[in-house]
Amino acid sequence: MSVIPGNLSPASRRSLWIGRVFQGFLWLSLAIGFVMLGALLVQVFKEGYKWVDAVLFFEPPSTDPLIAGAEPAILATIYLGILLLLFTVPLGVGTAIYLEEYANRERWYNRLLEVNIQNLAAVPSIVYGILGLAFLVRGIGLGRVLLAGAMILTLLVLPTVIIAAREAIRAVPGTIRDGAYALGATKWQVVWRQVLPAATPGIATGSILALSRGLGETAPLLLVGALTYVAFNPTVLGEFTALPVQIYQWIARPQEEFRTLAASAIIVLLGILLTLNAFAIWLRNRYERRW
Amino acid sequence: MATRDVAAPQPLRLRASRRRWGEDVIKGVLALCALVSVATTVGIVVALFEPAIEFFREVSIVDFLTGKEWTPLFEPASFGVLPLVAGTLLVVFCACAVCIPFGLGSAIYLSEYARPRTRKILKPALEVLAGIPTVVYGYFALTFVSPLLRDLGFNVGVFSALAAGLVMGVMLLPTVASVSEDAMAAVPRDLRDGAYALGSTRHQVATRIVVPAAISGIIASFVLGVSRAVGETMIVLIAAGGQPNWTWNPFEAVQTMTAFIAATGQGDVPTGSIEYKTIFAVGATLFVMTLIMNLISIRLVRKYREVYE
Numbered sequence: 001m002s003v004i005p006g007n008l009s010p011a012s013r014r015s016l017w018i019g020r021v022f023q024g025f026l027w028l029s030l031a032i033g034f035v036m037l038g039a040l041l042v043q044v045f046k047e048g049y050k051w052v053d054a055v056l057f058f059e060p061p062s063t064d065p066l067i068a069g070a071e072p073a074i075l076a077t078i079y080l081g082i083l084l085l086l087f088t089v090p091l092g093v094g095t096a097i098y099l100e101e102y103a104n105r106e107r108w109y110n111r112l113l114e115v116n117i118q119n120l121a122a123v124p125s126i127v128y129g130i131l132g133l134a135f136l137v138r139g140i141g142l143g144r145v146l147l148a149g150a151m152i153l154t155l156l157v158l159p160t161v162i163i164a165a166r167e168a169i170r171a172v173p174g175t176i177r178d179g180a181y182a183l184g185a186t187k188w189q190v191v192w193r194q195v196l197p198a199a200t201p202g203i204a205t206g207s208i209l210a211l212s213r214g215l216g217e218t219a220p221l222l223l224v225g226a227l228t229y230v231a232f233n234p235t236v237l238g239e240f241t242a243l244p245v246q247i248y249q250w251i252a253r254p255q256e257e258f259r260t261l262a263a264s265a266i267i268v269l270l271g272i273l274l275t276l277n278a279f280a281i282w283l284r285n286r287y288e289r290r291w
Numbered sequence: 292m293a294t295r296d297v298a299a300p301q302p303l304r305l306r307a308s309r310r311r312w313g314e315d316v317i318k319g320v321l322a323l324c325a326l327v328s329v330a331t332t333v334g335i336v337v338a339l340f341e342p343a344i345e346f347f348r349e350v351s352i353v354d355f356l357t358g359k360e361w362t363p364l365f366e367p368a369s370f371g372v373l374p375l376v377a378g379t380l381l382v383v384f385c386a387c388a389v390c391i392p393f394g395l396g397s398a399i400y401l402s403e404y405a406r407p408r409t410r411k412i413l414k415p416a417l418e419v420l421a422g423i424p425t426v427v428y429g430y431f432a433l434t435f436v437s438p439l440l441r442d443l444g445f446n447v448g449v450f451s452a453l454a455a456g457l458v459m460g461v462m463l464l465p466t467v468a469s470v471s472e473d474a475m476a477a478v479p480r481d482l483r484d485g486a487y488a489l490g491s492t493r494h495q496v497a498t499r500i501v502v503p504a505a506i507s508g509i510i511a512s513f514v515l516g517v518s519r520a521v522g523e524t525m526i527v528l529i530a531a532g533g534q535p536n537w538t539w540n541p542f543e544a545v546q547t548m549t550a551f552i553a554a555t556g557q558g559d560v561p562t563g564s565i566e567y568k569t570i571f572a573v574g575a576t577l578f579v580m581t582l583i584m585n586l587i588s589i590r591l592v593r594k595y596r597e598v599y600e
Contacts, residue, residue: 015492015494015495016492018494019492019495022494022497022498023404025396026396026399026400026404027400028393028396029392029394029395029396029397029400030401032461032464033397033417033420033461033464033465034416036420037419037420039435040423040427040428040435043431043434043435044430044431047434090324091327094320094321094325095324095325095327095328098318098322098324098325099325102318102322113325113328115586115589116332117328118589119332119582119589120328120331122515122581122585123335123522123581123585124521124522124523124524124577125522125524126524126552126553126574126577127335127339127522127574127581129552130335130338130339130552130556130570130571130574131331131335131338131339133570134338134339134342134571135338138562139338155327155331158331188314188317212422213422216422216423216427217425218424218525219425219524219525219528222553222556222557223553223556223557244426247430248426248429248525248529251426251430251529252529262430263430263434266426266427266430269427270423270427273422273423274422277419
């Protein structure tokens with residue numbers, strides 16, 4: 001930034017100064033986000049790095065922090081991730097295809113469907129937990145099992161997947177569809193052989209980001225009952241403790257050692273989620289086509 | 292001379308020569324996928340409001356909405372939701388004090404000041420903040436921000452609305468920034484160029500042209516931020532405290548609506564008991580509050596889309 005020249009009118013001088021102060025405020029705004037991110041990472045790593053070890057990965061939780069690990073929680077999070085992808089991708093992509101390729105926008109029910117999905121994307125996650133508690137755990141008597149957790153996380157991230165998949169499908173140019181129709185393809189042949197392959201990178205990126213969001217969720221799992229003490233490795237229809245819930249349990253304990261253990265588990269969780277996010281961004285940059 | 296009759300040209304038939312049942316089945320299956328979202332909303336409404344209505348048969352709705360004491364687990368039980376609402380608003384206020392000015396500032400910088408190259412790096416980097424799980428923010432609030440506030444001389448305990456709110460504000464910063472920035476990006480170049488041609492500075496273009504032109508999207512981002520803050524659970528559960536507290540002092544520990552739901556719902560409260568039903572009554576209150584804010588924000592976003600796209 002150059003020195004303010006002397007031959008300016010007072011009004012111009014003032015507006016130049018205001019401009020500089022304003023720009024300073026903008027820098028500060030951005031800096032706050034990054035400084036806090038840095039502080040968070042430093043705090044977690046400083047506290048937790050020494051206990052990211054074999055005990056954490058291969059031992060069950062215990063009341064003695066020195067031998068307590070998170071193996072059941074890590075495995076449960078991996079299972080949840082697999083189930084989540086199996087459930088959300090077909091449902092989310094199916095809904096997106098319906099809305100983009102089949103639905104008539106003039107009809108009131110299709111417009112309602114769109115607003116409904118936008119609203120669901122912003123419903124607090126704890127409300128999904130209440131839904132799970134009322135219907136899955138107590139209502140149909142599924143109990144506090146991993147499958148119930150996966151189903152609730154599915155409903156939670158479904159709107160995100162739908163919105164991402166719709167954007168990917170919308171980005172495929174209409175000329176591709178017209179070309180396929182001109183060659184005699186049916187609607188489904190157009191969608192399945194032309195639109196979906198072209199939209200796959202966008203859909204994959206959106207699904208992985210949604211997966212990462214779902215795996216970091218804690219609140220709905222608390223209500224679906226992941227807070228029970230689980231010292232054995234999980235099964236789909238058994239009780240479970242996911243990694244974020246394990247972290248919460250350890251934070252909530254009064255002993256200082258458990259806070260350290262929580263920090264170690266946070267490193268593992270952040271490692272998983274940031275890897276997923278980085279993979280999604282790499283996919284987008286590598287395969288996304290500009291039409 | 293004999294003339295030949297020429298048949299009138301047949302209108303082109305655009306309909307398929309035979310019905311393709313497979314295509315219809317596929318459309319039906321896709322519509323069923325879409326119905327899952329509708330079923331989710333219906334499920335939420337039924338799950339929340341049925342027990343909530345039962346709750347209001349036992350507790351008067353006026354007492355619930357105006358009572359200043361929330362002690363559902365003690366004898367005599369008292370069901371005034373105001374302390375939980377006040378706790379929520381206090382935390383939300385602290386969060387907004389961070390995410391609204393600095394989120395908007397970040398958005399203006401990214402949209403109006405940053406070079407395309409810088410923007411391409413800064414934007415995803417900022418979004419990392421939105422990808423960090425809330426339980427991690429809770430840990431950060433409890434073990435870093437809360438002691439830091441004490442070191443800075445603030446009179447806060449281990450748990451406080453302030454520490455939880457400030458960290459929540461940082462978490463929401465990228466949400467506010469990215470929705471606002473989308474709105475600013477939709478403002479046509481011509482408006483900016485016109486202002487520059489009249490001799491405006493960059494600061495004047497940003498504050499007098501772009502921000503007013505994108506105002507509905509910017510307000511939508513604020514509303515969305517508030518709605519997220521109201522519904523956020525883990526940070527307040529970990530760092531704001533566990534006792535309902537009728538106060539407007541951000542240095543004190545408070546319990547929010549979400550924290551109450553999480554704290555009560557994770558235990559083994561018997562189905563059908565009044566404690567069990569309080570979860571749904573508070574949950575219904577929370578759902579209605581966030582629903583109103585979400586609908587406002589969806590409407591506002593649509594408004595600027597209609598104007599510029």
